Amino acid sequence: MSPIDRRLIVSVNWPLLILALAIFAVGVLNLYSASGFRMGEEVSLQSFFNKQIIWGGCGLFAMLLVVLVDYKHLGNVAWPLFFVTILLLILVLLTGRTVSGARRWIEIGSFNFQPSELAKFAVLILGAKLLAKRSEKLGWIELFAVVGLGLVPALLVVVEPDLGTGLNILLLLCGLILYRGISGPVFKSLLVAVPVLLPCGWFVLKPYQKQRILTLLDPEKDPLGTGYHIIQSRIAIGSGQMWGKGFLEGTQSQLRYLPEKHTDFALAVFAEEWGFVGCIALLVLFCFFLLQIYSTARTSKDRFGSFLAAGVFFYFFWQILINMGMVLGIMPVVGIPLPFISYGGSATIVNFCLVGIVVNVSMRRFVFKKS
């Protein structure tokens, strides 16, 4: 353990921490509301609210652990961590516990562990390490090498099946590649190739996933399946109007059948109760949160740190984009939660750990190696 001296404390990106905690607090408050039936009954799902607070505590503790170790050591464990993750992902497919049709968990005693969570870190750290090495823009060979490396864990996660996490891992990596920059010819080729190749991806999707994309184009076509989510979600959000119905006042009648109102559709509950004003406030919080990560990426003293921060930026960015897009009915329904707002134990801990990595980079930006 390196001693934590005063200079480190001063350099911490405090605004980032405060913003993360503020968004988390909004999420907890919103869960409290989403959990309650107020039909003359006591709050029946309060456990979600209580549990989320406990998860938050665990997350902060985990973040503290992440902050203690100098992030430069992360580069040294990048490869071992990556291979261990791959092994665990294969293990989970072979021996994992099946919960509602998906093999995602490895049981260690009474503790359930999702290797797909670890995969986010492994890809983030290895991607940052590889891409930070050189400064010229990416050529073909490097591009294929990096994307190939990322595809292995991503596909293993998609097979579980956990499309949301797999997508997240790949998008994070793509973000890092864009951050590094792509060389002119390669960029031009991709500009042509991607629109051509994208329809091919259509044939890889499972029928229910295709259905979701089709539903997005015409929600009324499947009004009780996936379209139902979108229609009800829009009604809930829209009915919040300018000022919202007030805390605990959302009728939620439209969302009552949705188990996801705690998780993926938590934002709809928020939007109904806080209205346009509340939503913009939350959006501003998220934007400032992202900008704080950006500032750490900008001021980091080495490229590895910068890339780490950028990776975390993309991780959160894609989740916010996809989840909000889905709830607002402009993106297909993919199981991706909204950071700090959706209920979820492992997601909360991972989110705080990732914030911890950025804090770690920020606080060590003035500390020079003792030579």
Add this chain to the structure above:
Amino acid sequence: MRFESETQHAPRSGLILLQVMVFGLFCLFTLRFWYLQVHKGEQFAQKALDNQMRQVLIDSARGRVWDSTGRPVAVSEPSFALGLVREDCEDVEATLAKVAQWTGADPAALMETFKRGKKRVKPFEPLILVTDLSYEALAHIEANDIFWPGLEIVVRQKRHYPEGSLMAHILGYVAEANEEELEKNQALSLGDSVGKQGLELTMENWLRGAKGKKQVEVDALGRQHNEQVIVEPAAGNNIALSIDLDLQRLAAGLLDGQAGAIVVLEPDSGKLLALVSQPAYDNNLFVLGVPQDKWSELRDNPMHPIQNRTTQGLYPPGSVFKLLVAAAGLSEGFITYKDGVVCSGSYQLGNRKFHCWKKGGHGYVDLRQALVQSCDVYFYKLGERMGMDRINAYAKASGFGVPTGVDLPHEKAGLIPSREWKKKRFGEAWTRGETLNASIGQGYVLVSPLQVARYVGALLNGGKLLKPSLLRDEPPEIQGVLPLADEHRRFLVETMVDTVQGGTARRLLRPDARVGGKTGTAQVVKLINADQRRKAADMPYKYRDHAWLASFGEKDGKRYVVIVLVEHGGHGGEVAAPMAKAVYDYLFGPPPGKTAVQADPVIHQLEAGD
């Protein structure tokens, strides 16, 4: 632009990208929020208020059950229940009071139902308060429920059994699913009926359809409009039974007032034409939940009407078992047809005397005579020579001591005793005397009427043990083959014919058909001693032996097996044979000439011990 050192700086273009992305995110979602919440907010708010969409499950019709000729024995009828949608109800207490007034239900009980239902039923789903509304109550509610938002008439399928107790043991019944069943099957919702007994239980998945879904829009007053069926309900499958309702009714009538069982099956297909257990219960009682006092009455009835005696009634087979012991002796090479025994009326084993039912003895009997006259001494000797282990193995291979696999729940396997079994059960060693008892079908041996039917069927059909089937269109299922040579098998069938010609089952004799049979008497007194049960000692009825008759009849290429068991009926020939005869009169038509055989004293003597 300065050249960036490799280790010092973040990529500039990347940094610009991040800023652009945040800016884009903000603009995109601000616009979208504005569009939904401000631009179209009014509309959505109105939608949320006026039209709440709800998904409602549509019940599917449970499959119907017919007898072999297409007469209904289990149908579903619509019944009307009164539900309360909590979300739409303004004043629960007043509404419940009103419901009590309309239906005559107890207000406290209604409140109790409401409180229990609150835990399980979502606020926007009807919580069923009263089931099976009378038409008066229904008319009343229909006229007034507009003033009581939240109340809703729910049409549900209610199972009805037109034949009631006649088919109760076969069909069983459906009743409301309990917690455990709801946990186990996600397709069930609170208040659904599931099969609890009989075919309703074993064929549950076949009979139960899949629910449909509809989407209804509900306005602020809870009125439903714009129904849209999303998933059509799929009706359950129907069942055609192999049971002939007329024969079933006749057989039940024969046993009326007595406890017993009658099984009629086709030996070549395994199809059951009648399966009667008396006394029976009315399964319609259970459909809407049987009241506690009625249930206690059924449960504690000393005649056990709930028990299906054809599959769950276990009795010592008595002389009927001699067929199997003879088969074992022939197959294992211990005897031939010619081997004879001199029966002096008893058999000495060590210092114990084992009596033949005929006090004076049968004199010299060969195997055929021993079976026709049902001579105990012959089988004592044979059993002694073979030993219990052999009898046990052979009986098991012939389908005794194992369930028949009929599609009815909770079938009992019966018991073929063995050394190990006795050691485990009583901690005592097996004695040779017990082997002798087992050889004449007494002692520990227990069989069900259906097992006997399957065995006799196998003797007739070429040795195939067929699964007894209740379904008209089910192909025969061969479960095994008797370990018995064809020649021996035919010999045993012949002795059964001889037994009708001049033995203990003479009442079955008819000139126009080939009928064979074997009577049996199962001793009860010993059982009582064995079970240490003396509470029934004051009931002479309890002391009487059970009467068995295992028989078959052939005419015009049609063959049937008829098994009759009468509890405490005394001797097989006296009580059970007339019943079997009546069944054959139905199957083959009345016999030409006289319709009733006069009982003559000779037969009486024959039957005195059997």
